[in-house]
Amino acid sequence: MIYDVIIVGKGPAGLSAALYTVRANLKTLVIGKNSSELLKAHKIENYFGFTEAISGSELLKAGELQAKRLGADIAEEEVLGVNQSEDFEVITTEKSYTGKTVLLATGQPQKKLNLEGLKELEGIGVSYCTTCDGFFYRNLKVGVLGHKDFAAHEAEELKPFTSNITIYTNGRELEYSGDYSSLHEKFNIVDKTILKLEGKDYLERIHFSDGTAENLDGIFIANDSASSADFARKLGVITEGASITVDKDQKTNITGLFAAGDCTGGFKQVSTAVGQGAMAARKIIELVREKNARTEAK
Template identity: 55%
Template sequence: MLYDAIIIGRGPAGISCAIYTTRANLKTLVIGKNDSVLLKAGKVENYYGFEEPVSGRQLLEAGEKQALRLGAQIVADEVVGLEKLDHFTVKCVNGEYRGKTVLLAPGAPVAKAPVPGIEAYEGMGVSYCTTCDGFFYRNRKVGVLGYTDYAVHEAMELLAFTRDVTIFTNGRDLSISPAFREQMDAFRINTGKIKGLYGEGGLEGILFEDGTQEALDGLFVAYGSASGVNFAMKMGILMNGKSIAFNERMETNISGLFTAGDCTGVFKQIAVAVGQGALAARGMIEYVRKLGKPAE
């Protein structure tokens, strides 16, 4: 099935966009885990139209009900990859979806892995993009730092370049869905807690808190869940510092790929996210209509 609009993220920006695209008769799919930071907001007092404080959960649930009533589809899944050929392909833990246009609205970038001194090796053996840098590690020993489906997805991408891949969980228990468990036999797993990295002029290996160490040519960070910035780095999207760059239509430098919400680095408020979602929707609607007949 080909969607007119696929929205990555179930927060205010994504749902706001879905309301507009659905009302414009675009076949719209929203993908995301129910993990918005807004769920932790017990009282919201500065959002327009509410005389009394309202919880973040209430706002999110009301928005989703509105989008569903209008005809949007919402899928609870984790996005692990995004590609564009003729159309966009959004890769999730439980399947793939194709769309004419995509909105990146997954919230703020995830925090970097808690490994002391990792910043010193960024670009010198530590990478955040298997698509960008995997080629440089052909037939070499590499690792993926992470413990979720996202880490397994990145490790699988590295198999195109080397069979010597280890997943380092940094002391965390693996949290892998059934869809990815059968892939685990292709990798070694190291659950040791990392003390730091070592190497002169570049990464040479990992030091563990138990006193052991392991030599390594390259380390790819896929800690926690993939963020909008991860997708941006893989696809060559222009960045503004640590945030995704966009124009007045909320479109990135990749045609048909839009962004909204906290991942844009703008004032992190619900009202801003909702407004950006609406602006992005207008751009997506125009983009799809220029392509021709909406998806059925």
């Protein structure tokens, strides 16, 4: 099945967009885990239409039920990557989906790695994009920092370039949905807590809290789950820090790829996210209808 639009993220921006695309008779899939920052909001009193305060979780639940009622497909799966050929391929922990267009709406990553040497070595041994930088580490010793499926996925992405790959969980228990024994056969797994990264002109070694150290040529950060910015970088989308650059119609520099909500930066409010989702949906509807018309004319 090819979806007209795949929306990555079940927050207010993604669900708002789905309400418009599904009512425009576009086959719509919304994918995401229940990890929106809105879930932490105990009371919301500045969103239009409520005489009494509502919690973030209640608002999200109502939005998801509304999207389902109108006909959207909802998949509670973790998205690991987004690829593009003729259409877009969205890869999750469970399977992969194909869509004519994609809307990124996962918000911004909130967890920051407080690791000595990380910031200083970004771009000279520390990378956030295996697709962008894996080529530079051919036949070298590289690491992936993370403890979830996203880290395992990034390690797989590095296999065409080198066989010397280590997943560093930074003292966290590995949370992997696949076959653990197979993962250990393919990669080295180090569960020690990382103390710091060291290097003068480039990354040279990684130090652990137990006093040991390892030489290392490069390390790719895949901490926790992938964000919209992670997907964007791999596709060659213009970003500024952790924010995706979009135009007034929520379009990125790649045709068919849109972004809305906190992942684009700006005023982080429910009303802003909902409005951006609606704007993105309007342009997605126009683009899909144009594509379908060209296909029918052939």
